[in-house]
Amino acid sequence: MAGDFISNDQRQTKRFFGVRRVLELLAPFIALFLIVVLFSVLAPDRFISAYNFKTVATQTVIVGLGAIGMTFVIVSGGIDLSVGSVIALSSVITALILRAGEPASVAVSGGVLAGGVLGFANGWIITRLRIVPFIVTLGTMGIARGLAKYLADEQKVDAPAIGLSAIMAKTPDPDWLLFAPGVWLMLALALAMGLVLKRTTLGTYAFAIGSNEATAYLCGIRVERVKLAIYALCGLFAGLSGTLQFCRLTVGDPTTALGKELDVIAAVVIGGGSLAGGSGGILGSMVGAFLMSFLSNGCTLTGVPNYVQEIIIGAIIIIAVAVDSLRHRHQAGPPG
Secondary structure (H helix, E strand, O other): OHHHHHHHHHHHHHHHHHHHHHHHHHHHHHHHHHHHHHHHHHOHHHHOOHHHHHHHHHHHHHHHHHHHHHHHHHHOOOOOOOHHHHHHHHHHHHHHHHHOOOOHHHHHHHHHHHHHHHHHHHHHHHHHOOOOHHHHHHHHHHHHHHHHHHHOOOOOEEOOOOOHHHHHOOOOOOHHHOOOHHHHHHHHHHHHHHHHHHHOHHHHHHHHHHHOHHHHHHOOOOHHHHHHHHHHHHHHHHHHHHHHHHHHHOEEOOOOOOOHHHHHHHHHHHOOOOOOOOOOOHHHHHHHHHHHHHHHHHHHHOOOOHHHHHHHHHHHHHHHHHHHHHHHHHHHOOOO
């Protein structure tokens, strides 16, 4: 009897945690669905249209690409506040290279590489000087923004797009693409990096470091090298996001993506990433990025002021982090 009672109790506990895990996985999708339903009711004529969905998808690319790289950083227990400034710097460098008469491939490569260099610098300072990521990336956020303004002479950089604008065109050519090529690029990279995060050594090490860095070190993981690779990867994705921002605006703007790092971080956290490290996924981050875009788009269509949108985004970040904190406390159990 006692054995049966314990077995039933264990079975119920396992079922409870299984249901809770499923709800945690579905939470970002449910939130996205509710946002879409809400604005479908508030602005049905303007919100529910093929053109608007194409617009939202195109707007998601910038945050989505940044969120892919940020997912690796947050899973490993880090943070990168410089993403928005790196996007601006990369857009300026892309424009300057094009204005110098170089081909589009060189300009795109230059913009992406610039982001990778900044990301590598973040990782090097964090690992070599042993400074917390928050402080390091807060500093490089200002440095990257300042460099962008210096290179652009504190004004927008006009440059011939040389066909690059088609990458972020809301109405693609050919029509059968349905969405801008940049959207498909984001989705393809999300799929590839999702496999990297879940199926490769780099991803496994990132989760291990985020869960317990000291234990990861004792297990033989070269923590510093992994962190260096992760921050460089985040920088590369921010650089790519910056080049596509140029494709979208067709100018290099040193003031663009101001505060965009908050949208990127929010997308990852909404998607299930924990700022404590050790959890997160590319699929969830993509859902979070689309949620942020639908929220911004819906607020704009319904006439909600920008400052209200900023308040909402800030509240979403706090709520998501609070929920994650409560979840960790519950898993840890009562003290003592």
